[in-house]
Structures are given as C-alpha cells and as structure tokens.
Amino acid sequence: xxxxxxxxxxxxxxxxxxxxxxxxxxxxxxxxxxxxxxxxxxxxxxxxxxxxxxxxxxxxxxxxxxxxxxxxxxxxxxxxxxxxxxxxxxxxxxxxxxxxxxxxxxxxxxxxxxxxxxxxxxxxxxxxxxxxxxxxxxxxxxxxxxxxxxxxxxxxxxxxxxxxxxxxxxxxxxxxxxxxxxxxxxxxxxxxxxxxxxxxxxxxxxxxxxxxxxxxxxxxxxxxxxxxxxxxx
Numbered sequence: 001x002x003x004x005x006x007x008x009x010x011x012x013x014x015x016x017x018x019x020x021x022x023x024x025x026x027x028x029x030x031x032x033x034x035x036x037x038x039x040x041x042x043x044x045x046x047x048x049x050x051x052x053x054x055x056x057x058x059x060x061x062x063x064x065x066x067x068x069x070x071x072x073x074x075x076x077x078x079x080x081x082x083x084x085x086x087x088x089x090x091x092x093x094x095x096x097x098x099x100x101x102x103x104x105x106x107x108x109x110x111x112x113x114x115x116x117x118x119x120x121x122x123x124x125x126x127x128x129x130x131x132x133x134x135x136x137x138x139x140x141x142x143x144x145x146x147x148x149x150x151x152x153x154x155x156x157x158x159x160x161x162x163x164x165x166x167x168x169x170x171x172x173x174x175x176x177x178x179x180x181x182x183x184x185x186x187x188x189x190x191x192x193x194x195x196x197x198x199x200x201x202x203x204x205x206x207x208x209x210x211x212x213x214x215x216x217x218x219x220x221x222x223x224x225x226x227x228x229x230x231x232x233x
Contacts, residue, residue, distance in 0.1 A: 007156060007157065007213050008158050009159075009161055009175075009213075010158045010159050010211065010213060012175075014158075014211040015159065018157075018212075019176065021207045022207075026187060032053040032190075034057045034064075036068070037068070038112075038139070039068070040064055040068055041113075041137060042101075042113050042120075042126070042130075042134050042138075043060070043098060046101070046126060047059065047060070047085060047094055049090070049094070050089050050090060055089075060084075062084055063081075066084075070106050071106060073102050074103055077099065081095045081099060094125060098124075100123075104123055104124070105123070113138065115138075115139045115141075117131050117135065120135070129146065130145075132146075132169075133145040133185070136185050137185075137186075142182060143173075144184065145169075145185055146168050146169045147189060149188070149192030150168070150172075150185070150188045150192055151165055152198060154171070154188075156201075158213030158214070159188075172188075201217075202220070202221070203218075204223070209222040210223075
C-alpha cells in the first residue's frame with residue numbers, strides 16, 4: 001500500500017500570494033458566531049466546542065436577549081441556563097462551566113472579560129483555542145486559534161505542517177506576514193469550512209490551489225499549468 005507523501009511547507013512567496021487571494025475574496029472576514037460584546041463572544045465560543053456555529057447561534061439568539069451579562073446569566077443558574085442551551089452538544093458540562101465562569105468574572109474581574117491569556121484560561125471551560133479566539137476577535141490581538149479546519153488546512157496545503165494543534169499554531173504565527181495576521185484566523189477557518197473541506201475539498205474552485213503544495217489536489221479538480229512550446233511552422 002502506497003504511503004502518501006507529506007506536504008512540503010510553503011515558501012514565503014507562496015504564503016504571500018495565498019493570503020493576498022484570501023483577503024481579496026473576503027476583505028472583511030468575521031466570525032459566524034452571533035455576538036455584540038466580548039462577554040457574549042466568550043460565551044458563544046465556549047458553547048461552540050464540539051458544536052456547530054449554527055447550533056450555537058440558535059441557542060444564543062434566544063439566550064442573549066434575556067441574559068447578556070455575567071450577572072444575568074449567573075442569575076439563571078445551571079438548570080435555568082440548560083433550558084436555553086440543551087440543543088447544543090455537551091450542554092450539561094457547558095452550563096456548569098459557564099455559570100462558574102460568570103461567578104469568577106463578577107468576583108475577580110468586575111464583570112469584564114480579561115484581555116490576557118492567563119486570566120482567560122483560568123476561567124472554567126476556557127482552553128487555549130477559546131482564549132485565542134477571544135483575544136483575536138474581541139481585542140484585536142495577533143493570536144491564532146487552531147480548530148479542526150485550520151489544523152487540516154495547515155497540514156494539507158503546506159502553510160503550516162505540524163503534528164499537533166500547538167505546533168501548527170506556532171508555525172502559523174511565525175510564517176504569516178504581519179499585514180495579514182489579525183484577520184488570518186477568520187480567513188483560514190472560512191476557507192477550511194467552505195472550500196478545503198475534509199473529505200471532498202473543492203480544489204477545482206479554490207482560489208489558492210496554484211500555490212497549495214498538497215500532493216493530491218489534482219485528483220480533486222485543481223488545474224495543472226500547461227506550458228506550450230512555440231513551434232515554428
């Protein structure tokens with residue numbers, strides 16, 4: 001049985017072109033989670049673990065008009081919060097974590113979402129990925145939240161080859177030019193979600209297929225460059 005060749009890392013020139021194209025396609029990329037302030041974003045991202053943004057939005061569209069501050073959600077209690085989020089996977093543990101996080105925000109942070117990794121990751125239910133999303137999206141910090149889409153895309157294209165999430169995250173931060181770094185998380189997650197999908201990537205429609213180093217891209221429709229020699233008649 002043939003072993004698939006690992007993807008080579010992209011060159012600086014390839015990476016520059018890659019992000020120029022993504023920027024042209026989506027000049028103002030945004031998260032697909034619905035929120036109106038850093039606290040709502042924190043709650044939405046916490047709820048989105050192992051769940052789709054669509055399912056989270058359906059729940060928070062009902063929750064946030066009723067409770068959109070740490071005090072208001074804490075007042076609901078675990079059982080009260082569950083009624084709003086019971087359609088989301090792992091809602092029992094998520095409800096408990098959110099209530100505990102709200103209590104900590106009230107008591108330790110004057111009900112404000114911290115703008116630093118240490119305090120964010122100290123909140124129940126908030127791991128490195130969630131902290132990175134909040135720091136980037138709410139506070140404009142150059143962080144990279146690597147989810148399954150970005151991990152797959154980084155390894156498949158050669159943008160950031162790594163054996164685990166942290167390695168891919170660190171390489172992305174290292175190789176992405178500064179002019180793209182703030183929006184790069186959203187560009188990558190949207191490209192991974194809608195184009196560079198897991199089983200049947202849309203290489204024939206991909207705007208960066210020519211700078212992608214994936215060995216199998218032609219099997220999924222990427223167009224080969226055909227060089228025609230001039231022949232004198």
